[in-house]
Amino acid sequence: MSNYQSLKEECYEANRKLWQLGIVDLTFGNVSIADRSKNVLAIKPSGVEYDALNPQDIVVLQLDAEPNSKCKLDLDVVKIEGALRPSSDTPTHMRLYQAFGSIGAVVHTHSRNATAYAQAGIAIPCLGTTHADYFQGEVPVTRPISEIEIERHYEWETANVIVERFSQLDPNRVNAVLFHGHAPFIWGDSGAKAVENAFALEVIAEMAMKAKQLNPAGDSLSQAQLNKHYFRKHGATAYYGQP
Secondary structure (H helix, E strand, O other), X not given: OOOOHHHHHHHHHHHXXXXXXXXXXXXXXXXXEEEOOXXXXXXXXXXXXXXXOXXXXXXXXXXXXXXXXXXXXXXXXXXXXXXXXXOOOHHHHHHHHHHOOOOOEEEEOOOHHHXXXXXXXXXXXXXXXXXXXXXXXXXXXXXXXXXXXXXXXXXXXXXXXXXXXXXXXXXXXXXXXXXXXXXXXXXXXOHHHHHHHHHHHHHHHHHHHHHHXXXXXXXXXXXXXXXXXXXXXXXXXXXXXXX
């Protein structure tokens, strides 16, 4: 029995949930789960179809890896369990865990509406309370990644661009970002919560797109209403749902 069986099963369930929710196409996207007490992360293997995935396919890697002197992340060096090659996005996940110390899971999708905003280079404005229930403000978009960053280490620098965008934002209150020209990255304190946030992101992206089509001049939600909806679900004063 693997020493990481429960972690691999949580990661498997989260990846399968993406597929069941219909927010991934083909083999696009992935979920990773971190176990900080063991300094590891578990992640979907690269290019494996969701309906063929099983818990033993999940790859376990050392969490604190960094690019070596040639600026290439040698994943074989840090692999702990798994026969398959991990997701090509693994360095992005690793760097986000290192930068955002409170997150427990990272999700990457190419869900269609959120990805459309990313490809357009437009943040998702907070136009309504559904958005405010999940994100305390607009879902930001990053700047484009530079040619130098792409050549240096594309996946690692992808995360660095995200971290730069969050220099004045709280990743615990805005749990998602649109990577310019690419797609969203989303996170949470568990695999289930990160997947829920990813699904919510796709829902609010579709709503925002339709709202802007109906009324291009429509205003964002007031800060007072945004905060009311966000904090009734989050934080010490939350009163939504059951105790």
